[in-house]
Amino acid sequence: MQIKPIQNEYENEIVDLILNIQQKEFNVPITLEDQPDLQDIANFYFKPGGIFLGAFIDGKLIGTIALVKFNSEAAAIRKMFVKKEFRGKEFQIAQQLLEQLIEYSKENGIKDLYLGTVTLLQAALRFYEKNSFITIPKEALPVDFPLMKPDNVFCHLNLNP
Incomplete structure (x- = not known):
């Protein structure tokens, strides 16, 4: 498995992966139009100092x-x-993605990480709680x-406790 920063050149793969999980697997009522960031990753994530990482197995995008x-x-x-087929303890893909993101955050002076998700x-x-969020x-x-x-549902992780 390889994790690397990815940008607009992977837009189709990113959109396909994310929308399938959101809409088909979890029935979250969200569309591509609700997520304009997915159509301009370079400006939305990288330009202000963030990053977008992709996990690949055999050249196929399997995580973000x-x-x-x-x-x-x-x-x-x-x-x-x-x-779905790459989730869980045996693969540790989500864990590795999160660890790389936290490392990037620390290297770039970010002290607090936040996230929003849905109760569903x-x-x-549970994954975020296990990782000290x-x-x-x-409010x-x-x-x-x-x-x-x-x-x-909203979570917070202080990187300099």
Whole structure:
């Protein structure tokens, strides 16, 4: 498995992976139009100081994670998706994606990571809790946190405890 930064040249693979998981697997009522970031990864993620990582096996995109830097010391984790057949402890793909994202964050002066998700994604919530994220109320988010419409559960990880 290889993890590397990816940009617009992987747009079709990224959109295919993410929309299939969101819409078909979890029935989240979200469309590509609701996620304009997916059609301009370079400007949305990289330009402000974030990153978009892809996990590949045999040249095929099987997982993603992204970081939106929304102020000098804080960022939001977005687009954490792994194809169903590559999830779980045996592969550790989500874990490796998250660890690389945290490492990138520390190297780039980010002190706080936030994320939003939906109640429906219980396995995702357990995964973040296992990685020391704490659930916080929406009101505790920074005012400049980039909210996504479907999100109703929010988490925080301080990188310099």
